[in-house]
Amino acid sequence: MQSIVTYPDGIHAIDSGYGERPHVAAIHLIIDQGRAAVIDTASNASVPRILGALAGLGVAPEAVDWVVLTHIHLDHAGGAGSLMCALPNARLVVHPRGVRHMIDPARLWDGAAAVYGAEQTFRLYGRLAPVEAGRIVPATEGLELPLGQRRLRVLDTPGHARHHITLWDPVARACFTGDVFGVSYRDLDVDGRAFIYPTTTPSQFDPHAMHQSIDRLLALEPDAMYLTHYSRVTEVERLAADLHRLVDTQVAVAQAARGDGVARHVEILAGLEQIVREETARQQWALDEDRALELMRLDLELNAQGLGVWLDSLKMEEVEVA
Numbered sequence: 001m002q003s004i005v006t007y008p009d010g011i012h013a014i015d016s017g018y019g020e021r022p023h024v025a026a027i028h029l030i031i032d033q034g035r036a037a038v039i040d041t042a043s044n045a046s047v048p049r050i051l052g053a054l055a056g057l058g059v060a061p062e063a064v065d066w067v068v069l070t071h072i073h074l075d076h077a078g079g080a081g082s083l084m085c086a087l088p089n090a091r092l093v094v095h096p097r098g099v100r101h102m103i104d105p106a107r108l109w110d111g112a113a114a115v116y117g118a119e120q121t122f123r124l125y126g127r128l129a130p131v132e133a134g135r136i137v138p139a140t141e142g143l144e145l146p147l148g149q150r151r152l153r154v155l156d157t158p159g160h161a162r163h164h165i166t167l168w169d170p171v172a173r174a175c176f177t178g179d180v181f182g183v184s185y186r187d188l189d190v191d192g193r194a195f196i197y198p199t200t201t202p203s204q205f206d207p208h209a210m211h212q213s214i215d216r217l218l219a220l221e222p223d224a225m226y227l228t229h230y231s232r233v234t235e236v237e238r239l240a241a242d243l244h245r246l247v248d249t250q251v252a253v254a255q256a257a258r259g260d261g262v263a264r265h266v267e268i269l270a271g272l273e274q275i276v277r278e279e280t281a282r283q284q285w286a287l288d289e290d291r292a293l294e295l296m297r298l299d300l301e302l303n304a305q306g307l308g309v310w311l312d313s314l315k316m317e318e319v320e321v322a
Helices: 042-056 080-086 096-103 108-117 118-125 207-219 237-258 261-283 289-296 297-321
Strands: 006-007 010-014 026-032 035-040 064-068 092-094 136-138 144-147 151-156 167-168 173-178 225-227 231-233
Touching: 006 231, 010 042, 010 231, 026 042, 026 118, 026 151, 035 144, 042 080, 064 080, 064 144, 064 173, 080 092, 080 173, 092 096, 096 136, 108 118, 136 144, 207 237, 237 261, 261 289, 289 297
Parallel strands: 035 064, 064 092, 092 136, 173 225
Antiparallel strands: 006 010, 010 026, 026 035, 144 151, 151 167, 167 173, 225 231
16 A cells, blocks of 8 residues: 655645666655546556545546646656546656656656666666647746646756756745756654755756755745655755755765766765765764665765766867867
8 A cells, every 4th residue: 555644735745666676766646636646657556646645635627727746857757648648637747858858758768767777777667758839838937837827937957967947836935856856865863853965966066056956946035845755855955964964065076076977976976975875973873874775775876976077078079179
């Protein structure tokens, strides 16, 4: 049975079942006066969990008005096409850069296969279903989505990816942040105190844009952030300060790495592992150093890849300027 957590203001989190352990990726529902919005979809395998949660909460598929993707990485958007088939009145809201990939997801699947390998990508995501162009709403800056008595607002928040948005809920005074406000695994919590770690995955990590997006969200003075990995966190100012510090620390590790290719990647990865060791001691996480490293293993690998792509993009810019 899927895990569903109910928060104030009509917000619910569904454990998507993504990955090999609980609480890896959350799918959020906002329900207002019987109408619903789904925030991120995880993979095709998560669609029955979403429909089951809606049924359990007394919301018919016809009452879902919006499916909102914070960005089109497949752990957030892989199930979007299949879910839209089951929600006859819903419209899909996605960054303008992501629209064409929802209409024809072939390149999206190929991009994931380049990172994970074709076999692993198929195991995680299966075949991606396209979405009819007429059902897609480009998530432009400031777009407002009516839902019951509230109006959700789209914010353009690059840094993790250029096609990344955040959804601001003025009723809950909360942001649905996808990955731009980092990841916060409940396994690390100490007496309800959450911790945060930035995600610099391939292929569009931009540290300057990420710092700007974090500050933009902080300026809203939110009471909570709803992260896809994993769900609700408070003490937003403390977490934002840690995010800024850790973005800069990871960037410094990447800039100090020598060479290129595999040798550089291994050096960056080793540096990121050392950051986790230091954070384990600094923050007194609930997990010891070895278990924290195991928990973060995939994140660190992807972060190292993303930092490498970012370094290469800087070299390309230098060549173009020259």
